[in-house]
Amino acid sequence: MRLPSVTSLYGRIFAIFWFTMFLVILAVLALPRLDPRLTKDIASRHYHGMLQVRDKIEQRFSSQQAGTKELSSKADLNHILDSFDNRSKRSDEPKLRLYLTDPDGNIQAWSRRSDFSLKALRNFVTTIDDPLKPQQKLYGKTMLSGPIPVDLADKKYFLYFGMKWNEPPGFLLQLFDHPFRLLLAVMLVSTPLLLWLAWALSQPARRLEQAAQRVTQGVFETDPELEKGTSEFRQAGASFNQMVEAVNMMICRQQRLLSDISHELRSPLTRLRMAQALAIRKQGESSELIRIDTEAQRLELMIAKLLELSHIQVDSHLNREAQPLSSLWEGLLADSQFEAEQMGKTLQISDIPDRSMICSPQLLMSALENIVRNSIYYGKDKIIVSFVEHKESLSIKVEDNGEGVPDEELESIFRPFYRVSTARDRHSGGTGLGLAITESAIRQHNGTIQASRSTLGGLLIEISLPLIS
Template identity: 30%
Template sequence: DEIGELGKAFNLMTTKLYQVEERRKKFVSNVSHELRTPMTSMKIVSDTLLSSPSWDESIYREFMQDINTEIDRLNKIIDSLLYLVRVEKDELELDLSMTYVNYLLEWVIKTLSPIANNKNIQLSLNAANKIQIQLDQEKIQQCLLNIIGNAVKYTPENGRVVVDLEENRDFIIIHVRDNGIGIPEKDLPFIFDRFYRVDEARARKTGGTGLGLAISQQIIQLHQGSISVSSQLGEGTHVAITLPKK
């Protein structure tokens, strides 16, 4: 009956509001944690330096480098947060221009090759056809560096990362496949959440802000595109980025 349907609608609305509030609380908690961590590190290092006026210069330089690293990390987190806020407030405008996607991918592969080579990872690109579409080159470049960079980061030594560029009548599709450690199925629905980490210990070891995937998704959506992820734990991950041609 009508009252029953109204009750169901009210319960659904209440549930959604509760979920939004829980996500907000979790986000605030995560932001506080992420900002506090580098500040705590800097505090410990500075206290250590102040505890003795006669540190050897080499040790002093090492401690100062640690502080500098944490400051850089803090700046990256703040910059990423401000970027996301601008996106959500519709303050971020796209600087669209006709761009060859294959050349853009070649640049990203070249940029990440030293990191891949250091781990003896085979990083390859299959993009035989020249494909030109309108996009914001700088923002898509940032997105691709995040996605392909993650594939390299979480693929063990002697692994492989393969990037394929395809097209159909209406869209281009960029596939990023790796044979890395993979993502547990239970974590897949949350990997685009801000600060979400599949493995906190691994995240601390590899670095990063925990905002790269959230930013990448926002960039793709600004272009009226989509991004999807499938993965098998211990076998690898496949990321598909779809962008409209028009």
């Protein structure tokens, strides 16, 4: 199964983030070009409207001044603009303020009702490079547009238009004046979107990670939610579920095989012990028959332990519950302390922390019991069990002053059927599965276990288990 790489996933998120930020910066640099206070070309429909106004002015002047070839004064020009301005107020036409200049840019007339600064008009006139290409520019709340050539009494003039302009809002103009404010505003708007995008992209990865963690805990269950999201994660989720189903089938087959093997082994083993008992009855006890009985018992115990190990590896996740530490091991340690006293040995136990963990109680009790009883059996006269509480984990140390285990074999004692070469294991009669069962139980609870040399001279077993936060 090919799983999406976490590195590539977050790389993709960062790539999208920086690409979006690039677009944001590009927008910040481009937005000032939309500032209406910059000189811009006039939109086509507005330009045609201005031409219609120009034509109406020329037509009206022609009808009023029929036969007159020239204007007598600026007052006549003002009268023309005022008359059109008054007409516009009585109609649906835009309420314009009109201005006339001569070809040299000198202001000749303007609407008397105009409340606009002629200084700003002069500034606008000087920005026009080509009179044949009308422009527009915002001054305060007035949008100036022009020039439009107009003929009045056979004289050439240029017509300029002033219109009240309420767009854009004042705060947007402030953003245009301060690019860093604009950048900050765009980032404030885009950051929640980017965070949501990153969250949405990472959700399938989190579900896949949680499913993988459940598998490490021995929970082999398919999750339909994994097959949702982007096509890449849907494919990975489907492959993951197929893998879980395959593992479940493999474990079931293994379990069935072990059960069949145990049944087939126990049947001849039972017949062997019956034959050994009949032989003792007929011939009496002998060292050979006693050896046969001992080995048969060891074989039967080994089969039982092997089945126990198999069940631990498969079923440990089925009976998990929150359990206080004291209820797990307090009774067990009290019984072990009594057992040690009967053997003339001392078992020292530190206080058990007042914390809880999610676990299979019987499994963890059996795991610690295996270690403590081994220490009692192999220790000379002193065994120490200590509990150390950390923020999110518990450390358990079990050590004795026995002969210990050679350093080169410390990592091997948790392997099934491994027998150390020292006297610690030679006469024990064990199966070599006790520590393997313990190690499997600890690993099933997301813990760790390791062996080392104790300061007492014997063996030190240290366990680390996660606690409930």
